[in-house]
Amino acid sequence: RQGTCIVTGASSGLGLAKAKALAETGKWHIIMACRNFLKAERAAKSAGIAKENYTIMHLDLASLDSVRQFVDTFRRSGRPLDVLVCNAAVYLPTAKEPAFTAEGFELSVGTNHLGHFLLSRLLLEDMKKSDYPSKRLIIVGSITGNTNTLAGNVPPKANLGDLRGLSGGLNGLNRPAMIDGGVFDGAKAYKDSKVCNMLTMQEFHRRLHEETGIAFASLYPGCIATTSLFREHIPLFRLLFPPFQKYITKGFVSEDEAGKRLAQVVSDPSLTKSGVYWSWNKHSASFQNQLSQEASDAEKARKVWEISEKLVGLA
Numbered sequence: 532r533q534g535t536c537i538v539t540g541a542s543s544g545l546g547l548a549k550a551k552a553l554a555e556t557g558k559w560h561i562i563m564a565c566r567n568f569l570k571a572e573r574a575a576k577s578a579g580i581a582k583e584n585y586t587i588m589h590l591d592l593a594s595l596d597s598v599r600q601f602v603d604t605f606r607r608s609g610r611p612l613d614v615l616v617c618n619a620a621v622y623l624p625t626a627k628e629p630a631f632t633a634e635g636f637e638l639s640v641g642t643n644h645l646g647h648f649l650l651s652r653l654l655l656e657d658m659k660k661s662d663y664p665s666k667r668l669i670i671v672g673s674i675t676g677n678t679n680t681l682a683g684n685v686p687p688k689a690n691l692g693d694l695r696g697l698s699g700g701l702n703g704l705n706r707p708a709m710i711d712g713g714v715f716d717g718a719k720a721y722k723d724s725k726v727c728n729m730l731t732m733q734e735f736h737r738r739l740h741e742e743t744g745i746a747f748a749s750l751y752p753g754c755i756a757t758t759s760l761f762r763e764h765i766p767l768f769r770l771l772f773p774p775f776q777k778y779i780t781k782g783f784v785s786e787d788e789a790g791k792r793l794a795q796v797v798s799d800p801s802l803t804k805s806g807v808y809w810s811w812n813k814h815s816a817s818f819q820n821q822l823s824q825e826a827s828d829a830e831k832a833r834k835v836w837e838i839s840e841k842l843v844g845l846a
C-alpha cells in the first residue's frame with residue numbers, strides 16, 4: 532500500500548520540496564500539516580503535486596489546542612500513520628522583544644520544540660498501530676545548534692544552560708523567556724530550539740525504539756539559503772546570504788536537493804537506523820554525523836523531555 536507521511540510546515544521551503552519529492556514517487560500520500568490552508572493549497576498546486584497524493588490539514592504549532600485538534604482530525608481521516616516529519620520552524624533573528632505562543636511560551640522554542648514535542652508524543656500512538664515495515668519519526672535539526680561546527684560557533688551560540696528558563700515556563704514572567712534564563716536573543720532562541728529537537732530525537736530513541744521498532748532520527752540537510760526561513764532577517768542579509776553560502780562556505784544546497792535529502796531520510800531503505808543525525812557530504816552522499824556535546828548530552832535530553840512533558844500538559 533501507499534505510505535502515509537505527515538509533514539509539518541509543508542507550505543514552503545524544505546517541507547514543500549520534500550512533499551513534492553515523495554509524492555512524485557507515487558508511493559506516498561502526504562498530509563501537509565500547515566497553519567495557512569490557502570497558502571498550502573497554492574504551494575501544492577504550483578509545485579505540481581498530484582491532487583490524489585496529498586491532503587492539507589490545519590495545524591498551528593504555536594497553539595497546543597491546535598496540535599490536539601490536528602491529531603483528532605488526522606485520526607478521523609482513518610489513515611494509518613507511517614512516517615511523521617517535524618519540519619516547520621520560525622526564526623526571529625532581529626526580534627528585540629520575545630513574542631509568545633497561545634499558551635504563553637516564547638515563540639521560537641514554543642513552535643519549533645514544544646509544539647512538535649506534543650505532536651510527536653500524541654502521534655506516536657498512531658504510529659505504533661501502523662503495520663508499515665519501516666516506520667520513522669524525523670525532526671529537522673540544524674548545524675547552527677551544533678557547537679562542534681564552524682557555523683555553530685557563530686555567536687550567539689546555542690546553550691541550554693541548566694534549563695532554568697524552561698523549568699520556569701519560558702513565559703517571560705519570572706525570568707527572561709530563554710531556556711537558560713538569560714537575556715532574550717531571537718537568533719539564540721532558534722538555535723536552542725534546534726538543540727531541543729535533536730535531544731528529543733535521541734530521547735525518543737532511548738525510550739521507545741526497542742519497544743516500537745520506529746526509527747527516530749534528525750538531520751541537517753545543508754544550508755538552504757533561499758527559503759522563507761530568513762524572511763525576518765534584514766534585507767542586506769537576505770541579499771548576501773545565498774551567494775555567501777554558494778561561493779564562500781560552499782554549504783549551499785537548493786530547495787530541490789534538500790527536499791530530496793529529506794525524502795531519502797523518510798523512505799530510503801538504507802537510512803533505517805534509529806538514534807542518528809544524518810548529514811550529506813559535498814558529493815551529496817549521506818553519512819551519520821556527530822552531534823555537539825550539548826546536543827548529545829543524555830542527561831540533558833532526559834531533563835528537557837521531562838520539563839517539556841509538564842509544559843505541554845502530558846505529565
Ligand code: NDP
Nearest residue numbers: 540542543544545591592593618619620754755758759760
Ligand atoms: P520556511 O520558512 O520556508 O518553512 C517553514 C515552514 O514552517 C513554513 O511552511 C511555515 O508556514 C511553517 N510554520 C512556521 N510556524 C508555524 C506554525 N506555528 N505552525 C505550523 N507551521 C508553521 O523555512 P525552511 O524550509 O528553511 O525550514 C524548514 C526546516 O528546515 C526548519 O526546521 C529549519 O529549522 C530547517 N533548516 C533550514 C535550513 C536553511 O538553511 N533554510 C538549514 C537547516 C535546517 P507558513 O508558510 O505558513 O509561514
